[in-house]
Amino acid sequence: MKIILVVLALICLPSLGFSQYEENDWKERDTWMALDTIFNAIGVEVGDYVADIGCHEGYLSVRLSKQIGENGKVFAVDLRTDRLETLNEIAKDRGLHNITTIVGDYDNPNLPRGLLDTVIIMDTYHEMEDYRSILSHVKKALKPGGQIVIIEKLKSRIIGKSRQEQTNAHSLSSKYVKQELQNAGFILRHENNNLGYWENNPDKVIWMLVAYKKN
Known part of the structure; x- marks a missing residue:
């Protein structure tokens, strides 16, 4: 069974209400989020742990929950308990029983060790002042050969x-990010700009x- 860790937007943002993160705007986000x-x-399959x-x-948590099926599991992590409480309510309303919420820290996502196949950090890495610590914890959480996926937006003006x-x-x-992944011991596997x-x-x-963890 694969286990996928997805690190999605804003692990380090305190309180921002961008529409793409609220449930009533998820359908609109689907039009531009590939x-x-x-x-x-990354190879999301039925039975994966995410x-x-x-x-x-829980924009991504809910969609991953449907991709992996009842035998998979989503670990949904955020700094704010109110967001996690909302996600728990959304999951309950939608009959999704494979989502578990976790309160994370700024420098540590509090993940299980040595079990994960893939980590995704989406629109979040740029907010991580302690990215070296985060990468270290992610590497410890990955199985040998496990992947880390970082997704960001690059604004033309910068x-x-x-x-x-x-x-x-x-x-x-x-x-x-490529250099920082290499410094952390990851090996680049795929790039899409x-x-x-x-x-x-x-x-x-x-x-x-x-990128992947060699061993």
Whole structure:
């Protein structure tokens, strides 16, 4: 059985109400979020175990829950208990029994060790000041050969800027992340620099990196 850890948007944001994270706007988000491409790249299958960290109200958790079926499991992690409580209510209303919520920390997603096949960090990595610690914990949580997937948006106005300038703009280039993954001991497997536009805005190009833990 595969186990997939998904690290989704805003593990480190305190309180922002962007519409793409609220349940009543999920259908609109489906029009620009290339989930099929993402799921195909990481290999989401029935029976997988999945963790969605920085889950907000559970946009990705709910969709992964349906992908993995009753024999799979979603670990939904966020810093805020109110978001997790909302997700629990949404899961109950939709009859989804394979989602477990977890309260995470800024420097530690509090994951099970050595069990995970894939980690996805979506629109979150740029917010992680303690990204080195996060990557270390993620690596410990992965099985040998397990993958980490980082998905971000790159705003056109900060292309070529320093890492700090980019993160100040809530954005990040893949070139910085590739180096940081390598420094953490991951090996790059896949790169996609054209996953569409965040919120259908052509000034916010979505990219994805997939890297794996060798041993």
